[in-house]
Amino acid sequence: MESLLVFAWPRFLAADRTHFAEKRSQMTRVSSPCIRVCTLDSETGLCEGCGRTREEITRWYRMPEEERQQIMAGLPERMRQAFALESSFAPESDKAE
DSSP states (O other): OHHHHHHHHHHHHHHHHHHHHHHHHHOOOOOOOOOSOOOBOTTTOBBTTTOOBHHHHHHGGGSOHHHHHHHHHHHHHHHHHHHHHHHTOOOGGGSOO
């Protein structure tokens, strides 16, 4: 019985590798705005690199592609609004009179 397992084991591994290689080739690449500057801003709650919320980042790979595309379309405007507001709050001493 043990010799059967020894001889069957390499075939099992080969079949397993083939199965995963086929699955990998069927997978599509997921769209992502991530630029690997992963820092959540404490004021806005947005990632300073891509503009997504913590909840969006957490759910990203489980979202349908259509939802990801919709979020990505709004990120530039979201970033402009969120981070332009921060720069407009300069201390009074820095403002020209």
